[in-house]
Amino acid sequence: MKINKFLLGAFALSVGFASCSNEEPIKGDNGGATDGEKYVTVRINSVGDIGSRAATDNDDFEGPAEGSSEGNVTKENIRFYFFTADGMPFVMSQTGVNGTVNTNMVKPDALNVSNTNGDEKTSLEAVLVLGAPEKYVGNRPAIMFCVANATDEAAFEQFAKKRLDAIPDIEVNTPGEWSKFRMTSSTYKEGEGEGAKVIYYTDISDNVKDTKDAAMANPANIYLERLAAKMRVKGLGEYTVMEKNEDGTLATAQYKIRDENGTTITALKVNLLGWEPYMTANSCYAVKNIDKTWTNTSLFNGWNNADLHRCYWALAPGIVSPNNNTIPLYDNNKFKYGNYDGNKPTENIVYTYENTSYQPASVTDRSTKATAILVKAVVKLEGSDEGIDMVEWGSDYFTLEYFKAIVVEAYNADKDVTNQATAKDVVLKKNTGADARSNTWYATVKGDDFKRFSNISWWQNGITSYFVNVEHLGSKYGVVRNHIYDYTFNNVVGLGVPGDDPVNPQDPKPSYLAARVHVLNWHVVSNSTILQ
Known part of the structure; x- marks a missing residue:
């Protein structure tokens, strides 16, 4: 399955929280997982691929277009944002992280394509070592938010260092070209009445485990949706x-x-x-x-x-x-x-x-x-292949040439024999005055307005x-x-x-x-x- 089909299936990312310090270098190689004390596995899903709501037919959901970048996700264009249980940014150590850290934002070093679900779905996996949570500023990470395909690094950074409740206020501009499709964690309502909440993040408080295997057995699900409509x-x-x-x-x-x-x-x-x-x-x-x-x-x-x-x-x-x-x-x-x-x-x-x-x-x-x-x-x-040049005036329809003849006849009746006009002298001009009716024209003859013929609808050709x-x-x-x-x-x-x-x-x-x-x-x- 091609990379641009990632969002057709579930994405699984294994995120490890390792115990480390400046005196204790991280063990392991740069290309794979590093063992650590704390882990959380995150599985990312596209909300379009997890079933259909009730509807009149069976075509309610559709995957990314073949040959498009609608589903592209790579390590360069995905970021994870961590928060404490009370919604404060979970500020991370710069040391011992298998990824790029900007306060509470992490860019993974690697994403590996694999088929680990036992079916045709393709998973996207990464192992991040984030250090010892207990040594960070604030409490243990409890909430995760995700952004994919922002237009540039600055666009990713606008989500960093913010309280969780400030994230919904962020606005983004329409891209100049649709080569990347920005995605963020999906939003929905949970509960009713006084207990209702707006959910746009993933609670990972019960997913942080002491071993990688335990974390893999209890993944936290993140659901992404595109900002774009089609x-x-x-x-x-x-x-x-x-x-x-x-x-x-x-x-x-x-x-x-x-x-x-x-x-x-x-x-x-x-x-x-x-x-x-x-x-x-x-x-x-x-x-x-x-x-x-x-x-x-x-x-x-x-x-x-x-x-x-x-x-x-x-x-x-x-x-x-x-x-x-x-x-x-x-x-x-x-x-x-x-x-x-x-x-x-x-x-x-x-x-x-x-x-x-x-x-x-x-x-x-x-x-x-x-x-x-x-x-x-x-x-x-x-029976004609050509557009009809036609006007409507006074609720009657005329061919343009015949209407010009009517205008000329009325014009000439008001003039002496030395100031006569022909149909070629008739020009329709758009009504643009303050009191003009929308999408109408008026007739001029020899450059002079002929107000008798106004409020004309004109199907030009x-x-x-x-x-x-x-x-x-x-x-x-x-x-x-x-x-x-x-x-x-x-x-x-x-x-x-x-x-x-x-x-x-x-x-x-x-x-x-x-x-x-x-x-x-x-x-x-x-x-x-x-x-x-």
Whole structure:
């Protein structure tokens, strides 16, 4: 099994506490375990690989993508942090440690790959000699916390020398590239009512033993979860535009489009071209934050699973300066993400950090900083391969050229014979004034505003957008770490929103995408949605 598959199985690390002093050198070699007086064995698990919570199908959990670095862990990118029983940093001696010590933080000297479980799972083992606990500042180590894949040494050090209760306050920024996947000890709620506690660490007080064999027989389990969430989409392609009836059923929409030959009643096609993330977080808490007062009633049923050492909701610090907060509808370099293909699991995916601070009014509400999926599409006439250049004005649809002819006719009627215009003189300009309606245009003739024709919706060469706020579990919107948001679009209602203003339409028409969404764990959230 390859190293980048470590987190598919259990990790076991044997950590030894040896009795030593400056006068007594450590016995043993640098490449293996050193015998000592005290030992603790730590087995590290990925919370995505220890079973599924109740759900509607059997695909609730998914391992790291083949060919990705989602599961990489090496001795260079893992640190262990030790605390006393009352949550103070357990300050270690610099002498006699088979690893690099920074106060209460230890970087192991070696991690050895082996298969010690008697099955296909691969273990990751290391033996650390940490000196005599009784001689250290403070009490014996009682609590352990773990971080893997921080961006650099400074990012690891921000967890050192802190009280345990200060760890949840640490924030980290979104990495510039997703080559390493930061992981920390998982968070969940233990108990209810006055006795409820938030757990984001491992109690090792009963795991420190006098012999290595005794410690190996009684391992302390650490559970890691990635800070990142993953988004992916399927179902891009061509659809017939539908409309929703009062009873909720869908039917093919019929549009009356006026051109130089009169009025044509026709169905329209829409081709979903690609997608982009919208309003992704630029930071998150390094450790998942939750509220110990949360219940199934206040959130949603099954939000917490202490048996699996994880939970399915979180607090987020909120977004000050969001990433991807524009709608680059007319930028041909954008909307580069296509359909996800399970045979190419590292392509057409987006990683993002936690964002749960915003609850939009609906799946298509563009007014908040909730993380969303933005889809670019082109509207076409039935039987045509080209996008239709079309406008809507006064609730009527026109081809662009015929609409320009109407504008010119009205303009010329107001002018004398020496100041006549042609359709080539008509230009549509974006409404940008303080009182302008969003995503609308107005007509100019020979450079002059012609206010009679304003509040125009314009599908330039058929280009439009559909917007989907990412749905989590329990009818909540948001993105939670270590989840996959797996969207499958299966229908389209309406013509979307043409224009690049990142706001709600002021006179919205029903317009949405039907999709099925799965949230994976990596826990999978699945949703069925209609693009609108």
